[in-house]
Every structure is written in structure tokens, then in C-alpha cells.
Amino acid sequence: MQRYFVAPEQFRGVIITITGEDAHHAARVMRMKPDDQIIVCDGVSRSVRAVVLEASPQEIRAEAEEELLQDSEPAWSITIAQGLPKADKMELVIQKGTEIGASSFVPFESERVIVQYDGKKEAKRIERWSKIAKEAAEQAHRHRIPSIQPVQSWRQMLTLIGEFDLALFCYEREGAAAHGKGIANAVRQWKLEREKSSDEVVQNPRIVLLVGPEGGFSEREAVEAEAAGAILVGLGKRILRTETAGLVGLTCLLYESGAMEGA
Ligand code: SAM
Numbered sequence: 001m002q003r004y005f006v007a008p009e010q011f012r013g014v015i016i017t018i019t020g021e022d023a024h025h026a027a028r029v030m031r032m033k034p035d036d037q038i039i040v041c042d043g044v045s046r047s048v049r050a051v052v053l054e055a056s057p058q059e060i061r062a063e064a065e066e067e068l069l070q071d072s073e074p075a076w077s078i079t080i081a082q083g084l085p086k087a088d089k090m091e092l093v094i095q096k097g098t099e100i101g102a103s104s105f106v107p108f109e110s111e112r113v114i115v116q117y118d119g120k121k122e123a124k125r126i127e128r129w130s131k132i133a134k135e136a137a138e139q140a141h142r143h144r145i146p147s148i149q150p151v152q153s154w155r156q157m158l159t160l161i162g163e164f165d166l167a168l169f170c171y172e173r174e175g176a177a178a179h180g181k182g183i184a185n186a187v188r189q190w191k192l193e194r195e196k197s198s199d200e201v202v203q204n205p206r207i208v209l210l211v212g213p214e215g216g217f218s219e220r221e222a223v224e225a226e227a228a229g230a231i232l233v234g235l236g237k238r239i240l241r242t243e244t245a246g247l248v249g250l251t252c253l254l255y256e257s258g259a260m261e262g263a
Contacts, residue, residue, distance in 0.1 A: 001039050001049070002030055003138045005145055008042040011064075016040050016050055018060040027057040038062060045070070047143045070143035076257040077206045079104040079164070080246040081157060083213035084113045089243040094129050096247050098136035098146050101254055105129070106160065106208070108152040112215030117151060126150065154221065157210070158228045165205040166190050167230035168253075170212070170245050171222055183233040183249055187256045190231075209249040214242050 004022050018026060018040070026032040032055040040062065041047040047070055050062035080097050082090060084107050094105055109117055129148045137145045152160060161167040168183060194205075210225060217225075226232060235248050254260060 169230040
């Protein structure tokens with residue numbers, strides 16, 4: 001069943017209106033007509049099975065018939081903070097990260113980012129990245145579209161670390177070094193400490209994975225991130241490409257959260 005994301009205000013009680021590209025897609029490509037069934041999500045809290053009342057390339061009107069459980073969203077809200085990579089690697093990170101279950105993406109600049117970041121093009125890039133996230137969320141049958149944050153400076157990124165319940169700084173040196181802490185051990189230790197420290201465990205913790213650009217992180221950035229509260233973690237003894245590392249870390253976290261244990 002075709003799935004569409006609309007803004008919450010496009011839900012008016014049980015009546016839903018779909019406009020823009022999605023209406024055109026539904027009417028022209030999917031040849032939607034009255035009585036067809038679709039799934040509509042507001043990307044925040046509501047997902048419904050709806051029946052089409054009217055269909056035109058300008059607007060689809062549908063009536064919600066059944067509220068759906070948002071059961072394809074992970075319990076842990078995981079953000080991939082990605083050192084700005086070259087070319088269209090960010091698009092790959094967003095598409096695959098959305099399929100796997102990321103909740104948000106934060107691109108950031110750091111010492112060894114190679115791309116010349118041009119603020120003027122930011123709006124256009126964020127718009128393109130948001131479209132990729134929306135399409136990947138529809139394809140993956142998700143109920144939420146991951147958010148794409150504006151590009152952060154390294155200073156801003158350090159401040160952001162404090163806003164998360166857990167910040168993991170993916171550091172290939174940790175992966176290689178004997179004393180290095182692997183992501184699995186770091187997360188299990190955090191889970192244990194969390195269970196011991198407070199009687200009511202935060203059910204939907206917010207976790208951020210920091211991933212360096214192609215040139216990696218500098219020693220100074222590792223020290224600063226650790227001082228800001230991040231834990232340096234390895235993702236195994238192999239050096240992963242920048243566009244691979246966040247996806248591996250995301251999958252490890254979802255595994256540790258129990259998201260892969262089946263229904
Ligand atoms: N220093 C790397 C090298 O020797 O090629 C360059 C950085 S790597 C291509 C890009 C980023 O992926 C790193 O900054 C790190 O965040 C992450 N990464 C890659 N492999 C990793 C590993 N085994 N453990 C932890 N992080 C890793």
C-alpha cells in the first residue's frame with residue numbers, strides 16, 4: 001500500500017489532503033482513484049490507513065479509516081553526526097541511515113573536512129537531503145522522516161554533544177588499539193550504568209554517533225569531544241569509509257537496543 005508523508009496540518013480530523021508532488025504522483029503515476037487505500041503519516045505521531053475520496057494531480061482527499069501503530073520506529077533515537085564528506089556521500093548516508101532507522105542527521109565541519117562549505121547553497125542542499133530522507137522513509141515503511149539539521153561548526157557540534165543521553169565519537173584509533181573501547185562494550189557499560197543509576201530508565205534515549213570526514217578526526221578533536229562528554233569508540237579493526245562508519249555504528253546501536261530481536 002502506497003505511503004505518503006504530509007504535514008500534521010494536512011490532517012483535519014479524519015479528512016486528509018495531499019498536495020504538491022505527492023498528489024501528482026498519486027494521481028498520475030499511481031493512478032489513484034476513489035476507494036483506493038493508502039497509508040498517510042504526519043511524520044510525528046499519526047499514521048493512518050485511509051480511503052481516497054477524490055483524486056486529481058493537484059489534490060488528493062482521503063478519509064482516515066484506521067489509526068496505525070507506529071511500530072516501525074526504533075525505541076532509541078539515534079543521530080548520525082557526519083563530518084561533511086565529499087561529493088554525494090552525504091546522500092548515501094541519509095538514504096541508508098533512514099532505511100536502517102536513524103532519527104536525525106547533523107552534518108558538521110571539522111579540521112579535515114575537504115569540501116569547501118558554501119552557506120549560500122545550504123538551503124538547496126538541505127532541501128535535497130530532506131527529499132532523500134522522505135523518499136527513503138516512505139520506501140522503508142517508516143512512520144517518521146528523520147530530520148536533517150543545518151551544517152554545524154565544530155564548536156557547535158561540541159555543544160550539541162551535551163544535549164544527548166549518550167555521545168559516541170567513532171575513532172578508528174580505538175578500533176585498532178588493544179586498550180580501545182569497542183562500541184558494543186561502551187554501549188553495554190552505558191546501559192548497565194543507566195539501569196543502576198536511576199529507577200526509571202529513559203525509554204527513548206537520544207544518542208549521537210560522531211563520524212569523521214574522509215581525512216578523519218584530529219587528535220585535538222578527539223580530546224575536545226571526550227572533554228565534552230563523548231566516549232571514544234572503535235567500530236572494529238578495519239578502517240571504514242566515512243560513509244560506511246555511521247551506518248555500522250547505527251546498526252550496532254539498534255542491535256544493542258533490542259530493535260533486531262523480532263516482533
Ligand atoms: N583515519 C582514517 C584512515 O586512516 O583512512 C580516515 C578516516 S575514516 C575514512 C572516516 C571516519 O570513519 C573516521 O574519522 C571515524 O569516525 C570512522 N571510522 C572508520 N573506521 C573506524 C573504526 N574502525 N572505528 C571507529 N571509527 C571508524
